[in-house]
Amino acid sequence: MPELPEVETVRRTLAPQVEGQVVVSVWVSGKPLRQRVVTRGQVGGPLVGQVIQRVDRRGKYLMLVTGRGGVLLHLGMSGRLAVVDTGGPRQPHTHLCIRLAGGREVRLVDPRRFGSVEPFLGATPPAAWTSLGPDPTQPAFTVAALATALARTRAAVRVALLDQRVVAGLGNIYVAEALFAARQDPASRSCDVRPAEVAALHRAIRRVVAQGIAHRGTTLKDYVDARGERGDHQRHLCVYGRSGEPCPRCAALIEARVLHGRTSYACPHCQGGGGRAAGRSGGAG
Numbered sequence: 001m002p003e004l005p006e007v008e009t010v011r012r013t014l015a016p017q018v019e020g021q022v023v024v025s026v027w028v029s030g031k032p033l034r035q036r037v038v039t040r041g042q043v044g045g046p047l048v049g050q051v052i053q054r055v056d057r058r059g060k061y062l063m064l065v066t067g068r069g070g071v072l073l074h075l076g077m078s079g080r081l082a083v084v085d086t087g088g089p090r091q092p093h094t095h096l097c098i099r100l101a102g103g104r105e106v107r108l109v110d111p112r113r114f115g116s117v118e119p120f121l122g123a124t125p126p127a128a129w130t131s132l133g134p135d136p137t138q139p140a141f142t143v144a145a146l147a148t149a150l151a152r153t154r155a156a157v158r159v160a161l162l163d164q165r166v167v168a169g170l171g172n173i174y175v176a177e178a179l180f181a182a183r184q185d186p187a188s189r190s191c192d193v194r195p196a197e198v199a200a201l202h203r204a205i206r207r208v209v210a211q212g213i214a215h216r217g218t219t220l221k222d223y224v225d226a227r228g229e230r231g232d233h234q235r236h237l238c239v240y241g242r243s244g245e246p247c248p249r250c251a252a253l254i255e256a257r258v259l260h261g262r263t264s265y266a267c268p269h270c271q272g273g274g275g276r277a278a279g280r281s282g283g284a285g
């Protein structure tokens with residue numbers, strides 16, 4: 001699924017194509033996205049007749065901002081945004097089209113429909129946006145904020161970092177890479193992570209996210225940006241998806257472990273942990 005670096009790359013490639021453009025009309029498929037149906041009227045409310053002032057991002061959410069409100073977009077597992085000439089044939093699984101005065105339109109294509117489209121009127125974005133934790137690219141993501149959030153939970157640190165209220169934008173790939181960079185055992189209990197380890201983790205999260213953005217995201221299967229280009233960061237991953245391969249740091253073999261139903265990749269030697277594990281559930285994979 002697209003994580004922060006992929007969504008930021010989409011934002012960077014979408015913004016120059018839509019900012020300053022007037023929205024002429026919108027179209028929706030009427031099919032539910034994440035079990036929720038939005039109508040053409042709801043999406044059109046903040047958009048039609050308005051200039052798209054900017055494209056913002058927080059965590060994995062994008063927001064198209066107009067003078068009347070905006071629309072939150074989430075790409076879910078398989079969503080992609082493309083800007084194409086108006087009137088061309090619609091690809092299967094197109095769920096939203098935003099037609100611009102300049103003769104182009106923004107299309108959201110999402111085969112698995114785990115994405116979301118959430119329009120809002122006025123200056124206050126919906127809770128999906130305001131309830132997000134700090135974004136690692138923003139100054140609000142501090143060592144102290146991370147320490148406070150981790151201290152509140154006994155969950156495994158890997159699970160806590162996937163919680164979008166703790167830190168916004170990380171998913172399986174960048175959590176695995178950040179834990180590796182910080183030499184942190186994914187199964188350590190969050191509230192037991194020591195201050196020096198929190199500081200290392202904070203540094204590692206910022207670094208892996210920045211590297212992911214610099215490489216325009218990770219394309220494992222079908223992720224492309226808003227110009228249809230694949231990312232490059234998959235060539236730079238240290239542990240994610242690399243079980244059985246040598247650790248780039250110590251050459252021990254990277255292990256896949258199932259932790260709370262999700263596969264986690266780590267080096268058993270340099271992320272060894274010291275008996276402070278929470279809910280470790282064994283060596284699958």
Ligand SMILES: [Zn+2]
Nearest residue numbers: 247250267270
């Ligand atoms: Zn290692």
